Amino acid sequence: xxxxxxxxxxxxxxxxxxxxxxxxxxxPLVDNAFRxxxxxxxxxxxxxxxxxxxxxxxxxxxxxxTPGTNFKAWFYRILINRHYYRYRRERGRPVAVELEEAPELxxxxxxxxxxxxxxxxDPAELLMRKMTSDHVRRxxxxxxxxxxxxxxxxxxxxxxxxxxxxxxxxxxxxxRSRLHRGRRMLQKALWxxxxxxxxxxxxxxxxxxx
Amino acid sequence: xxxxxxxxxxETFRRLDLYLDRALSHEEKRQVEAHxxxxxxxxxxxxxxxxxxxxxxxxxxxIEATPTLRERIAASLAGVADxxxx
Numbered sequence: 001x002x003x004x005x006x007x008x009x010x011x012x013x014x015x016x017x018x019x020x021x022x023x024x025x026x027x028p029l030v031d032n033a034f035r036x037x038x039x040x041x042x043x044x045x046x047x048x049x050x051x052x053x054x055x056x057x058x059x060x061x062x063x064x065x066t067p068g069t070n071f072k073a074w075f076y077r078i079l080i081n082r083h084y085y086r087y088r089r090e091r092g093r094p095v096a097v098e099l100e101e102a103p104e105l106x107x108x109x110x111x112x113x114x115x116x117x118x119x120x121x122d123p124a125e126l127l128m129r130k131m132t133s134d135h136v137r138r139x140x141x142x143x144x145x146x147x148x149x150x151x152x153x154x155x156x157x158x159x160x161x162x163x164x165x166x167x168x169x170x171x172x173x174x175x176r177s178r179l180h181r182g183r184r185m186l187q188k189a190l191w192x193x194x195x196x197x198x199x200x201x202x203x204x205x206x207x208x209x210x
Numbered sequence: 211x212x213x214x215x216x217x218x219x220x221e222t223f224r225r226l227d228l229y230l231d232r233a234l235s236h237e238e239k240r241q242v243e244a245h246x247x248x249x250x251x252x253x254x255x256x257x258x259x260x261x262x263x264x265x266x267x268x269x270x271x272x273i274e275a276t277p278t279l280r281e282r283i284a285a286s287l288a289g290v291a292d293x294x295x296x
Contacts, residue, residue: 022287023287027280030275030279030280030283031273031274031275033275034273034275034276034279035270035271035273035275038273044276048275048276048278048279048282051275051279051283052279052282052283052286055283055286055287056283056286056287056290059287059290060290104223104226105255105258105259107258107262108254108255108258108259111258117254122257122258122261123258124257124258124259124261124262124265125261125265128261128262128265128266128269129265131265131269132269133269133270133272133273135269136266136269136270137270137273140270154231155263155266155267155270156267156270156271158232160233161231161233176231176233179227179231180227183227183230183263186266187262
């Protein structure tokens with residue numbers, strides 16, 4: 001998990017190394033920052049814009065980052081704030097969001113209904129191998145924003161509840177609840193995509209090849 | 211292991227999300243895994259959820275940042291570095 005340090009070592013007799021530069025800390029995050037941005041905005045071009053803006057904002061305020069603390073959490077907070085800022089006007093319009101809560105073990109039960117638990121294959125793999133990265137991206141992007149962000153951060157960076165709470169600025173208990181409910185909603189969203197794209201039909205026993 | 215160490219299926223199931231989050235204590239994790247060793251039904255549920263999670267993660271990791279993004283970022287950071295400090 002983020003922030004875990006290695007074993008203690010003897011004090012280094014050399015002069016203390018300079019703290020890592022912004023580029024050293026930030027460049028390893030570019031891909032995941034883009035992936036998270038992609039789940040927040042409408043397309044790759046907007047995702048690129050968002051990451052670039054966030055990188056610039058972070059660079060400009062790098063003096064406020066305390067070396068040795070969680071850079072990922074610090075940067076993602078900036079990225080999410082930039083996202084909120086850009087879409088502030090859209091936030092003003094009340095949107096009736098149908099919070100479609102999903103029960104637990106949603107995909108487990110759907111795949112069991114298809115008979116996928118009976119054979120030798122792993123039912124989760126049997127379903128997921130037919131789904132693409134774009135299906136997954138779309139499913140996450142379809143979640144309400146409050147759930148999209150903890151879910152996105154969990155899958156991309158494996159951040160702890162505390163780190164995610166720092167990023168989104170809400171209590172740890174809220175993060176935990178949204179992450180768990182969000183994962184269930186994600187399963188339901190993925191199933192909907194699997195139905196719409198014919199994947200469920202392909203997996204249905206009478207359609208399966210002999 | 212004493213009887214108080216053994217989890218029921220319901221107790222095991224309630225810990226599933228925390229298990230997937232790696233948020234269980236060492237002891238709770240041991241108790242869950244002890245139950246899974248003896249209960250095929252719970253083990254199937256845990257295995258499914260863990261596999262699903264890894265599949266989602268690996269598909270997300272396959273999405274690549276657009277090739278121009280790093281160049282754009284490098285260019286804008288260089289622009290800030292050259293500009294007078296705000």
